[in-house]
Amino acid sequence: MAGYDANALPPGAGEVLESTRRWVEKAVIGLNLCPFAKSVYVREQVRFEYSDATTPEQLLEHLGEELLRLRDTPASHTDTTLLVHPHVLQDFMDYNDFLDEADALVETLELDGILQVASFHPDYQFADSRPDDIENFSNRSPYPTLHLLREESIDRAVEAYPEPDPIVERNYETLRRLGHEGWRRLFEDDAAS
Template identity: 45%
Template sequence: MSRSDSALAATRSWVEDFVVAHDVCPFAGRELRREAIRYVGVAADDWPATLTTLIEECRRLDGAPDIATTLLVLTSGVEDFDDYLDLLAIAETLLIDQGYEGTYQLASFHPDYCFADTDPGDPANFTNRSPWPMLHLLREADIERALAHYPDPEEIPERNIAVMQRLGRMPLAEQLAALRHSRDRT
């Protein structure tokens, strides 16, 4: 299995066995059942090529209402969290420059994700930790529609933090590591 195939398989498992299983995103299960999540592997060693792929995915979403979201899985090049944050900042600026502000937004996930002013060992960081670095491209209109029908959407982050705290850092780290490597052996 290639590195890209392994990263995509691990990401699919993470969506099913972590995001949906722990209800981290209360809307992901519906999109998973509809098979409306697009997974794209890209090496981020060449940032201009990575950013070109991001804009291509925006254009794909423009013309494909059956795709709810794209997970751009970064298979190499941004293993360091600070490098990833630099790429994320450029990607967010690029979306604005390309006229996608208000149309799409990026959610960010990385194996070493750490919220500002948070201890790296805090289980709350696992709300944004994933087996592989990724840029999650979402339609803002879909988010607004989903939130309009969800009771107390402002409580989602607090609920997720409470779930991660209850599960604990070591079990979460073990689950994430298992997800990343489970498909490497197939």
């Protein structure tokens, strides 16, 4: 399985990755925020990787390792990686600035056009939105997370959905119907355990 080995993780890391896995199941797949996520998830082709980085430099190094690992691993084993980093870039603006460094690393490793990095954060905020706008929740994860994607997987998704705008609008409508209270209830079972 591309998931993770809870026995090989530092203390607390298993809980962080399990919380991220539940978010993928309940929000990303459960609300169909990404219509492409379910197929790779059920085929166990999603790698959940914990980073104990405490500085952006350490995270950049770990990101480089994961980019190369994804490049060198057959898509049939790992199609995508979620690099969860709970101890660094907690501030969304710092995280957002770091994304430029992540993109530069992709180019430095000559992976431009092969892999790309997408972003999720607990305080994700789209430009020109207010912090509490429910639409921001389409990119809100339990912990700061870098999503490593294969360009060929994105190309297949674009073939299936050549016009992504309806997906975005459908997501916003789903989140508006759900509202903040519905989003909170989505994860109520998690808070009780």
